[in-house]
Amino acid sequence: AQTVTQSQPEMSVQEAETVTLSCTYDTSESNYYLFWYKQPPSRQMILVIRQEAYKQQNATENRFSVNFQKAAKSFSLKISDSQLGDTAMYFCAFMKHVIPEGAQKLVFGQGTRLTINP
Amino acid sequence: DGGITQSPKYLFRKEGQNVTLSCEQNLNHDAMYWYRQDPGQGLRLIYYSQIVNDFQKGDIAEGYSVSREKKESFPLTVTSAQKNPTAFYLCASSIVSGRGPYEQYFGPGTRLTVT
Numbered sequence: 733a734q735t736v737t738q739s740q741p742e743m744s745v746q747e748a749e750t751v752t753l754s755c756t757y758d759t760s761e762s763n764y765y766l767f768w769y770k771q772p773p774s775r776q777m778i779l780v781i782r783q784e785a786y787k788q789q790n791a792t793e794n795r796f797s798v799n800f801q802k803a804a805k806s807f808s809l810k811i812s813d814s815q816l817g818d819t820a821m822y823f824c825a826f827m828k829h830v831i832p833e834g835a836q837k838l839v840f841g842q843g844t845r846l847t848i849n850p
Numbered sequence: 851d852g853g854i855t856q857s858p859k860y861l862f863r864k865e866g867q868n869v870t871l872s873c874e875q876n877l878n879h880d881a882m883y884w885y886r887q888d889p890g891q892g893l894r895l896i897y898y899s900q901i902v903n904d905f906q907k908g909d910i911a912e913g914y915s916v917s918r919e920k921k922e923s924f925p926l927t928v929t930s931a932q933k934n935p936t937a938f939y940l941c942a943s944s945i946v947s948g949r950g951p952y953e954q955y956f957g958p959g960t961r962l963t964v965t
Contacts, residue, residue: 736892741890765950765951767951767953769956774958775938775958775959776956776958776959777893777940777942777956778956779953779954779955782951782953784950784951823892823893825892827951827952829950829951834881834900834946835880835881835883835898835899835900835906835944835946835952836952837883837895837898837908837909838883838885838893838895838954840892840893840894841892842890842891842892843890843891843892
């Protein structure tokens with residue numbers, strides 16, 4: 733079974749600073765996907781960024797980027813130039829890549845509560 | 851606009867009563883999912899369905915039931931057998947064919963309180 737661990741329950745930074753959220757996972761699968769989801773106070777889950785395990789290049793989406801270390805089973809999220817709107821719970825999630833293709837569950841970490849202070 | 855709707859946003863029930871949570875999507879996604887979120891924990895999968903009239907148990911299916919009579923709808927019933935039903939429930943959907951990853955899109959959630 734896969735597990736996802738986020739070791740930082742809470743983090744707090746000043747606006748415009750850079751912050752890195754940690755995520756490690758455990759799996760015996762060789763091909764899979766990793767995601768970061770954001771859950772603001774509205775509780776709507778929003779996809780921030782995704783990474784395919786077979787791709788060595790780290791994914792980036794504007795101010796959000798990841799550091800994917802497959803051998804270490806690490807998938808950290810870096811937020812640059814943080815904004816007040818980045819305040820939210822952030823969840824790291826794992827999904828197997830199976831063949832034949834089909835619906836697959838997301839396995840979530842416990843989340844990191846990030847607060848951006850003005 | 852395409853999306854996922856869940857109703858109601860807040861739901862209150864007495865212990866011993868069954869309650870059904872609604873989830874509708876107009877994204878034309880084949881797969882739908884139900885997750886449960888408890889304080890201090892990540893989301894856990896209750897049930898999922900890849901196709902109409904077919905569904906699979908997730909990690910915490912005990913005390914829950916689902917149906918998938920239409921592609922757009924995937925209601926979740928929380929039965930009286932569920933020991934700790936008070937939680938935040940999230941519905942999601944995704945495609946299941948073509949090039950992955952099959953990222954899941956979430957609805958706004960339903961907060962269920964059972965007293």
